[in-house]
Amino acid sequence: MKKLFVAIGAAAAITACAHDPQNNTGALQSGADAISTELHRHIAELASDAYEGRAPGTPGEEKTIAYLVEQFQALGLEPGNQGEWLQDVPITSVVPSHDAVLSLRGSDFSADLAFGDDMMLFTLQQMASTRLDDSPLVFAGYGINAPERGWNDYADVNVTGKTVVVLINDPGYATQDPDVFNGNAMTYYGRWTYKYEEAARQGAAGVIIVHETAPAAYAWDVVRSSWSAGQIGLTAENRNADRAAVQGWIPVEQAERLFAAAGMDYAQMKAAAARPGFRARPLGDIAASVTLNNQVNSMVSRNVVALLPGSESPDEVVIYTAHWDHLGVRPNEGDDDIYNGASDNASGTAALFSLARMFKDQDTPPERSVMFLAVTAEESGLLGSKWYGENPVFPLQKTVANFNMDNIAAGQLGLTRDVAVVGFGNSELENYLLDAVQEQGRVVVQEPFPEKGFYYRSDHFSLARVGVPALYLTRSTDSIEHGKEWGAARLNRYIRDHYHKPSDEYSPDWDLRGAVQEVQLLFTMGNKLANNSDFPRWNDKVEFKATREATMAAPASPSNTENGQ
Structure with a gap:
């Protein structure tokens, strides 16, 4: 395996061949018209009003999974989950009442924070009521425990039963120092999901993140709207013990007030937390109390699992993922209340069919098995892919890699010179990408906003966190045809006007040549991996490397397919 050379600055783009993709007559370009036709057909179907926005647990789900199974069957694939096409995903929603009040009390301080404007609190414990009773507040910096980086904000402090207050993002973003974490590029340690998970591992009863717009990459209004409807998670099955009783956010203005009451300057404490050796400390004698009364509802959604068995090593698998779900039907200010999700993510789901057809069309089947996994509830927190990661059909030791497709039609930009990698520099899968890109005469670049942590916000992350190298x-x-400025403006217009809005609707006028390019790249990479013996590795200091190494060193359990289940 040749070593991936990553250059930042003047060589931020890794240049491939100089020929123009429009004139590429090689293997990748062949079949472009067929892929385009397939994408148009399947996107038009899945994004039609008849599917009611493809929300889990609705008639739209039933219609969607029926269509997916029908298409995979027509392509000649096999049911990939122990002889079944579907994998049940148990889901529970927990919606807190909006009359909750967070009471903060100290010897010289008293404040009552209202739900919405002053705080957003919720729980992932699937219980009718959760609470904090005079839980002492502790400032735990960025709330990070990263042994491989020599960083532990919880060193020498016991937070059992207490409520930790932590900062969003990570010290790399705070310092903009490339030698601190990943500098401007967010690591998983900067994501709110990690902070809640780690606080619970440390025994905290509550965890509150301080919201600031720049490091969070979204305004307080997004926090308020996103969390007011509560949370959907995988059904408990003993998960409650791994979750803090109360989780949430406060705006920075409330944090500044709180720190001042504890005799601390928020800006100074924030700066201290970004330096090695920071130690958590109590916020004076201030304690938190709150009761969350919750509405709890459970359901079962489904992943769709299709398989092309390998001819030589059928127990090893390359996985392609795309989420089939979107936001369904919900009240909207305009006349249209169906969130069709044409680009997000009917486009990625449609690409699964093109890839499956391309693998089936080969004269010789791949040596390794190839799985086409359409997952549910991505919009609710990557739940379908998380369930698969916890309940894989193939052992993780035998899972070679994951290629994820999400929103591949965004902006309909046509042919481009560049290919952007989310989580640039993470794994040896980028070597395969470089080879495939050379055949298209394009360049590889880092994602435009690495500080926003997009690597942790789509389904590949569920595979990455259990150690499987994943490329997005x-x-x-x-x-x-139009240049980079035009392309950036068009993409930003999509995000502003159509992303997660009813107007994300299909049009037969869409230019899907860029999506076709992506499908071709993904096929080239996956086909090469499906026909060799390589197990790509994570690069050094990537947070998933230790998990993968431990998994690969452990004895492999037989796969479900080997058991004949």
Whole structure:
């Protein structure tokens, strides 16, 4: 395996061959018209009003999974989950009442924070009521425990039964120092999901993140709207013990007030937390109390699992993922209340069919098995892919890699010179990408906003966190016909006007040549991996490397397919 050379700065783009993709007559370009036709057909179907926005647990789900199974069957694939097409995913929603009040009390301080404007609190414990009773507050910096980086904000402090207050993002973003974590590029340690998980591992009863717009990459209004409807998670099955009783956010203005009451300057404490050796400390004698009364509802959604068995090593698998779900039907200010999700993610789901057809069309089947996994509840927190990661059909030791497709039609930019990698520099899968990109005459670039942590916000992350090397490409913007400025403006217009809105609707006028390019790249990479013996590795200091190494060193359990289940 040749070593991936990553250059930042003047060589931020890794240049491939100089020929123009429009004139590429090689193997990758062949079949482009067929892929385009397939994408148009399947996107038009899945994004039609008849599917009611494809929300889990609705008639739209039933219609969607029926269509997916029908298409995979027509392509000649096999049911991939122990002889079944579907994998049940148990899901529970927990919606807190909006009359909750967070009471903060100290010897010289008293404050009552209202739900919505002053705080957003919720729980992932699937219980009718959760609470904090005079839980002492502790400032735990960024709330990070990263042994491989020599960083532990919880060193020498016991937070059992207490409520930790932590900062969003990570010290790399705070310092903009490339030698601190990943500098401007967010690591998983910067994501709110990690902070809640780690606080619970440390025994905290509550965890509150301080919201700031720049490091969070979204305004307080997004926090308020996103969390007011509560949370959907995988059904408990003993998960409650792994979750803090109360989780949530406070705006930075409330944090500044709180720190001042504890005799601390928020800005100074924030700066201290970004330096090695920081130690958590109590916020004076201030304690938190709150009761959350919750509405709890459970359901079962489904992943769709299709398989092309390998001819030589059928127990090893390459996985392609795309989420089939979107936001369904919900009240909207305009006349249209169906969130069709044409680009997000009917486009990625449609690409699964093109890839399956391309693998089936080969004269010789791949040596390794190839799985096409359409997962549910991505919009609710990557739940379908998380369930698969915890309940894999193939052992993780035998899972070679994951290629994820999400929103591949965003902006309809046509042919581009660049290919953007989310989580640039993470794994040896980028070597395969470089080889495939050379055949298209394009360049590989880092994602445009690495500080926003997009690597942790789509389904590949569920495979990465259990150690499987995963690659996720994002929208490229350097249009061959119109230039980079035009492409960036068009993509930003999509995000502003259509992303997660009813107007994300299909049109037969869509230019899907860029999506076709992505499908071709993904096929080339996956086909090469499916026909060799390589197990790509994570690069050094990537947070998933230790998990993968431990998994690969452990004895492999037989796969479900080997058991004949």
